[in-house]
Amino acid sequence: MWLAITEAHLLSRLSGTELTKLRSAALGNGQADPVQPVIDEVSAYVRGFVGRRYPLGEAGTIPQELLRAALALIVVELMSRVAGVVTDPKGERKSAADKAEELLQAVADGRFAVEAPVTQTTATISNPSPNVPDRPLRFSSGEQEGL
Numbered sequence: 001m002w003l004a005i006t007e008a009h010l011l012s013r014l015s016g017t018e019l020t021k022l023r024s025a026a027l028g029n030g031q032a033d034p035v036q037p038v039i040d041e042v043s044a045y046v047r048g049f050v051g052r053r054y055p056l057g058e059a060g061t062i063p064q065e066l067l068r069a070a071l072a073l074i075v076v077e078l079m080s081r082v083a084g085v086v087t088d089p090k091g092e093r094k095s096a097a098d099k100a101e102e103l104l105q106a107v108a109d110g111r112f113a114v115e116a117p118v119t120q121t122t123a124t125i126s127n128p129s130p131n132v133p134d135r136p137l138r139f140s141s142g143e144q145e146g147l
Contacts, residue, residue: 001064002057002117005039005071013071014078025082034081042074049104050114057117065114066107069100 011019019035026034046062046069057063062070076097079088088094106112 001115002061003064003067004060005043005062005067005074007035007039009067009071010035010039010074013075022078022082026078034078038074038077038081042070042077045073046070046104049108052108053110054107054114055116056121058119059121061117063114063117065112066103069103072096072100 007019014022023033023035040060043060043062046066047056050056050063050066072093075093079093103112107114
């Protein structure tokens with residue numbers, strides 16, 4: 001099953017108090033709530049790894065098998081925006097994010113399979129192709145001496 005990450009999912013990794021403190025520390029005058037943009041960024045990041053090997057589901061969704069990994073990345077990304085507000089004294093959250101990165105690489109390499117989406121997106125993810133312009137060869141047999 002493919003799903004869109006919600007704040008309710010995030011609350012399975014952060015306490016309500018932590019999320020509230022995080023929001024208050026991250027919000028300055030005129031700044032928007034950072035939580036949903038970070039969720040969107042990490043969702044797109046995860047989709048980038050999935051799209052290297054598998055078809056993608058609807059926009060903004062990720063495979064359920066990668067929800068835990070995505071949440072680990074979201075927590076660390078939010079923590080980095082407000083240093084010291086959300087604590088990680090034993091480094092468990094950072095370790096979970098490192099393992100999430102390894103899992104995403106395994107997905108991209110085809111070493112970890114994800115469920116195919118019910119509805120596939122028409123978007124494609126590919127590596128850029130080099131653009132090599134045609135250039136005529138400008139030499140003759142007289143210029144080949146010494147080769």
